[in-house]
Amino acid sequence: xxxxxxxxxxVQAGGSLRLSCVASGRSFSNYALGWFRRAPGEEREFVAAxxxxxxxxxxxxxxxxxxxxxxxxxxxxxxxxxxxxKPEDTAVYYCAAGxxxxxxxxxxxxxxxxxxxxxxxxxxxx
Numbered sequence: 001x002x003x004x005x006x007x008x009x010x011v012q013a014g015g016s017l018r019l020s021c022v023a024s025g026r027s028f029s030n031y032a033l034g035w036f037r038r039a040p041g042e043e044r045e046f047v048a049a050x051x052x053x054x055x056x057x058x059x060x061x062x063x064x065x066x067x068x069x070x071x072x073x074x075x076x077x078x079x080x081x082x083x084x085x086k087p088e089d090t091a092v093y094y095c096a097a098g099x100x101x102x103x104x105x106x107x108x109x110x111x112x113x114x115x116x117x118x119x120x121x122x123x124x125x126x
Contacts (some may be wrong), residue, residue, distance in 0.1 A: 001025040001115055008120030011085055011106045015124070019080040021095030021117050023121060028052075033071055033078040034102040037091035037122075046108045047093070049099050051105035063089075085124045092119040 007019040021036070025048055034049035048069040049058045068081040078095055096113035107113060 003095050003115055003117035005093065005098060005117040005120040007080075008093060008122045010123045010125065013085060013087055013124055013126050015085050016081070016083045016116055017085065018120060018123075019082065019095075019120060020082075021078045022113040023033060023078075023097060023115075027073075028076055028097050029073040030100060031097040031122070033069075034096045034098075034107060035078075035093055035114060036096060036110065037068060037079045037089075037093045038119075039088075039091040042072045042091075044094070046110075049106040049108055050078065051104045051106050052100050053107075055105040056106050056121045058108060072124050082122070085122075087124045087126045090122060090124050092121050 002024050005021045030052050035047040036046040038042050038046050046060050050069045064083045070079045095117040097115040098113040
């Protein structure tokens with residue numbers, strides 16, 4: 001089972017990026033998915049989560065209103081649309097997947113996730 005994240009890069013403050021994470025090896029249609037990030041010298045922090053139905057989402061306060069998480073179960077892919085980027089958004093972004101018993105379950109803690117991607121670097125210049 002592998003999660004492959006992509007879409008990171010260098011962008012100016014105020015710009016946008018779209019991260020993608022493709023799962024291979026099994027279907028993740030019954031898995032809650034999430035994005036975390038780790039800035040240089042900082043702890044890993046929660047960014048956004050989505051239920052396996054796509055009907056529930058949850059965001060960290062720091063990204064609410066700027067980031068949007070979505071998923072395409074047919075393509076085993078989760079996305080993170082990031083708008084109005086700020087220098088403090090600079091980090092390595094990780095996608096994660098965890099089994100969910102309910103269609104609207106969302107997880108915000110790393111321990112709820114079983115599978116992790118390798119990370120993609122987002123750098124926002126001022």
